[in-house]
Amino acid sequence: MRRRITLPVLTVAALLVSMFLAAPAQAHGYISNPPSRQAMCAQGRVANCGDIIWEPQSVEAPKGSMQCNGGGSRFAVLNDNSRNWPATSVGQNVTFNWVITARHATSTWEYFVGNTRIAVFDDRGAQPGSTKAHNVNLGGRTGRITVLARWNVADTPMAFYACVDLQVGGSGGNPDPDPDPPTCGDPWNAGTVYNGGAVVSYNGRKWQAQWWTQGEAPGTTGQWGVWRDQGAC
Amino acid sequence: MAWRRAVVAVVAAVAVLALAGCAEGGGTAAPAAAKPADHNATDVMFLQMMLAHHEPVAKLLDLGARQASRPEVAALARELAATTAEETATITGWLESWGEPLTSDAHPDAHAAHGGLPLLDDAELAALAARTGADFDTAFLNMLIGHEHGAVELMRMETAGGRHPDAKALATRIDAALRDRIPLLLRMVAG
Numbered sequence: 139m140r141r142r143i144t145l146p147v148l149t150v151a152a153l154l155v156s157m158f159l160a161a162p163a164q165a166h167g168y169i170s171n172p173p174s175r176q177a178m179c180a181q182g183r184v185a186n187c188g189d190i191i192w193e194p195q196s197v198e199a200p201k202g203s204m205q206c207n208g209g210g211s212r213f214a215v216l217n218d219n220s221r222n223w224p225a226t227s228v229g230q231n232v233t234f235n236w237v238i239t240a241r242h243a244t245s246t247w248e249y250f251v252g253n254t255r256i257a258v259f260d261d262r263g264a265q266p267g268s269t270k271a272h273n274v275n276l277g278g279r280t281g282r283i284t285v286l287a288r289w290n291v292a293d294t295p296m297a298f299y300a301c302v303d304l305q306v307g308g309s310g311g312n313p314d315p316d317p318d319p320p321t322c323g324d325p326w327n328a329g330t331v332y333n334g335g336a337v338v339s340y341n342g343r344k345w346q347a348q349w350w351t352q353g354e355a356p357g358t359t360g361q362w363g364v365w366r367d368q369g370a371c
Numbered sequence: 372m373a374w375r376r377a378v379v380a381v382v383a384a385v386a387v388l389a390l391a392g393c394a395e396g397g398g399t400a401a402p403a404a405a406k407p408a409d410h411n412a413t414d415v416m417f418l419q420m421m422l423a424h425h426e427p428v429a430k431l432l433d434l435g436a437r438q439a440s441r442p443e444v445a446a447l448a449r450e451l452a453a454t455t456a457e458e459t460a461t462i463t464g465w466l467e468s469w470g471e472p473l474t475s476d477a478h479p480d481a482h483a484a485h486g487g488l489p490l491l492d493d494a495e496l497a498a499l500a501a502r503t504g505a506d507f508d509t510a511f512l513n514m515l516i517g518h519e520h521g522a523v524e525l526m527r528m529e530t531a532g533g534r535h536p537d538a539k540a541l542a543t544r545i546d547a548a549l550r551d552r553i554p555l556l557l558r559m560v561a562g
Contacts, residue, residue, distance in 0.1 A: 181554045237513045350558055
């Protein structure tokens, strides 16, 4: 009898250990569009970010911080403004889209530029859906800005933090992700960084990048790859 | 937060004990089949959670394949749907050959640590189905990414605590695929 009990107990112990080890990664949410700093790291656009690339959803820290990592001990890279975070081009109205991995009861979602809170959405303890989108007006700000977003959980002292770097143009909403390019485009270059919508020529055909890419030759990235074939040119 | 994790852990522990009890005591009912005894409770929990995980994802991917406005998003959804269906069949076969149930009552309680609701339920899928165009694509990709982050944790649980070589190999393979796919999805959703 004793022998039969030992195995399950050991198994439970192992499982509990693995669960607790996994616990920090259970969290919880971040902004993917326009990409937050953790999303830039996780998608590989910014290199050498450390652990954040495996858990961009885990920037959890006590409420009230104005730092991109929430002032916690982890993910300090997110506070490092010298990292040349790519800034997404936007207009005055921006829709911030969240990836959510746990639907925590929510008090508020807050958005800051500098020390000014430019938007707040009060969910009054409701649980979000499996994704979330907020439309925020940037209040006439132009040029390069960093927006700090805070997701304040209702039933814990914690919040989730995300900083989004933006290049704010004139009017209009988010940039058209799929503009119609007029020309055949310059020849593709392996070292060039192409953003979504960029057009190149390669092997006698026109190709359009569907998202950020570097070093992936058109025609080699599979049927749902980054380069969309636009026909001969 | 901590107490919630503790509750989940206790629930899981009870579940594991129950499962382990099942596995150990299975011989009374089915005398013949020499069971491949080299699986443990983590393997079983992993496979059951994979099935529970795949069920709503299959619906999500089906929706994405039909309704995505960008062709590469639809193509991705179709390809992942095929992979998901294959994995579901494989996992179901393993659990049945091990004489283990395909579901466990304990698992919904795991959502206590996730705010009390599963990430993808029918209401969420219905809300997604009401969207169109670029708005649909963004929401679809974000829902998929959120789910994939959860899958990473599941793979780590199995690679750390599982025993059956096939189940561990599956977890390792999916984990590697997720490491490639999550950045791809993030680039897609960033536009």
